Each structure stands twice: as C-alpha cells, then as structure tokens.
Amino acid sequence: MTRSSKLYSPGQKDLFPLSRSKVDLFRQCPRCFYFDLRLGIARPPGYPFSLNSAVDVLLKKEFDFYRVRSKPHPLMIQAGIDAIPFVHPELETWRSNFKGIRVPHKKSGFELFGAVDDLWQEKETGRIIVVDYKATAKDEEVSLDAEWQDGYKRQVEFYQWLLMRKGLNVSPIAWFVYANGCKDRPNFDFKLNFRVSMISHTGNTDWVESELEKCSITLNNITAPNINKKCAYCNFTYNSSKYI
Numbered sequence: 720m721t722r723s724s725k726l727y728s729p730g731q732k733d734l735f736p737l738s739r740s741k742v743d744l745f746r747q748c749p750r751c752f753y754f755d756l757r758l759g760i761a762r763p764p765g766y767p768f769s770l771n772s773a774v775d776v777l778l779k780k781e782f783d784f785y786r787v788r789s790k791p792h793p794l795m796i797q798a799g800i801d802a803i804p805f806v807h808p809e810l811e812t813w814r815s816n817f818k819g820i821r822v823p824h825k826k827s828g829f830e831l832f833g834a835v836d837d838l839w840q841e842k843e844t845g846r847i848i849v850v851d852y853k854a855t856a857k858d859e860e861v862s863l864d865a866e867w868q869d870g871y872k873r874q875v876e877f878y879q880w881l882l883m884r885k886g887l888n889v890s891p892i893a894w895f896v897y898a899n900g901c902k903d904r905p906n907f908d909f910k911l912n913f914r915v916s917m918i919s920h921t922g923n924t925d926w927v928e929s930e931l932e933k934c935s936i937t938l939n940n941i942t943a944p945n946i947n948k949k950c951a952y953c954n955f956t957y958n959s960s961k962y963i
Contacts, residue, residue: 727756729939734823737934739833739877742927743870745934748950752934753943755828760951774854774898774913775836782837794896795839798917802848805838822884829930835878839894845848846890849878849922854913856900861916863895871895883924891946893920 737756744762745752754760754812784790786804795802807813813820819834837850851874855861863871875893882889898913937944946953 720752725756726759727938729941731828734825735828735938736821737829737831737931738819739831739874739881742831742877742930742934743873745937746873748947748953749933749937750947751950753907753937753940757943766859768854770911771799771854775852778852778896778898787894794915794917798894800839800848800917801843802839802841802892805840805847807838810838820878820881820885822881823868824884824931827926827935829871829931829935831881831884831931833874833878833881837896838882841890844888844890846888847882848890849875849893850896851875851878851893852896852898854898854900856902859916860903861897862901863918872920872922873926876921876924877927879922880924880927891921891923893922894918895920 751762782792782804786806789803791803812818813835816834819832821830821832823830836852839848839850879889895918897916897918901912901914904912
C-alpha cells in the first residue's frame, strides 16, 4: 500500500480537494476510498501508460494546430461534428493534471476538480463539447460497450458537471477520440500506425450530486465501511490477514 499525502479531517472548515478519480474510486469501493482519504492508505499505484500518454500529447498538439486557426480537425469533419476546437484563456489550466477545472461545492465540503483532454465548441449553438482521448491496441474494433468502460462514461459526465458549474453551456453529447494501434502491419519500421474511431456518448450528470453526498457522509464516519466482497483489493487484504 502507498501513503496518501492529503487526508480528510471530519468537520474541517476548509473545502477538501476531491478529484474526479477519487469520486470514481468511491463508486468502485467506499472502503478503499475511506482508507485512502481518511487513513492515508491508498491502493498500490498502477503501471504508467507511457505510450497512451504520448498519444494524448500528440493529439492535443494536432487539435491545437486547428484551434489557433479556428478550423475543425479532419476527424471532426469526417464524423459530421459541426464544431471547432474551443478557445478559452483557462484551457491549459483545465487540461493540467494537478490543476484542472476546479469548482467549490459547499454542500458536500469539497472542492471538485478534474483535467479534461479537450473541449470543442458547436458552431451553431455555441455549446461546449467534452472530449476525451483514449488509446489501445487490440484486434477488434474499439467501442464503449464493456462494463469496465462505464468509468470512461462517468469521467466525461463528471467533466460536463464541472463545466456546467462554471456557468458554461455544455452539450450533453461527449466525444471519444479512440486510437487503436494496428498490429496487422508486415513490419514495425520504427513507428506505430493507428486506426482512429470517433465515438459519441450522451451524458447524464444526475448521479454526481448524490454521489458527492455519499462521499461526504462516508468520510465523516468514525469507522470505515464494511469490506466490499466485489473489490479485489479488499479481498486480498482480508484473505492475507488470516495468515498473519
């Protein structure tokens, strides 16, 4: 286990910074959430996806090329999206992992934040479109049909909620720019080729407020939630303790 640097104190007066990923952690397992933010015992960190990060950086550069020219990217044209990359003075801050879009939520006692990959703006309505970049490498076509990808959908919905709290007119439709590495090429030739799919998702942010309330109640409890039998981390620690 690893140590968390910022711990929640019940009844604290200052707003507690809570990221989008921590809210999703609560949805996965309230006990792991409590151990992380109350006790400083976090889940072991995952491996860094360096190639995925490289794809993110390059896609941002590519869409920025069209942003400064107020023109749609060819992928947007191919998908029939009547929009252009959004220009805003805070965009780079909103894209920064440790800054992101930040909004106070006094009801729960949290300052919520999350970093978007990109934002587009519809030409006709002016509404803001949340965009997320994804990268993988598999033989079949990419989709958002797997149960584990529900987290992707909640991710863009949380960003939609944050932007609406900022007072922006946000489109309910978010887009995923999904890059799939091609493994069917005859040679490597020191480069990766990708097939890029544009996948839309109609978001629903109704769950966010109730989830924040549950997060607040959980963190203010004296005791941790019960072991979550569906959580691999809870089961591992519980089963390991029997042999100590």
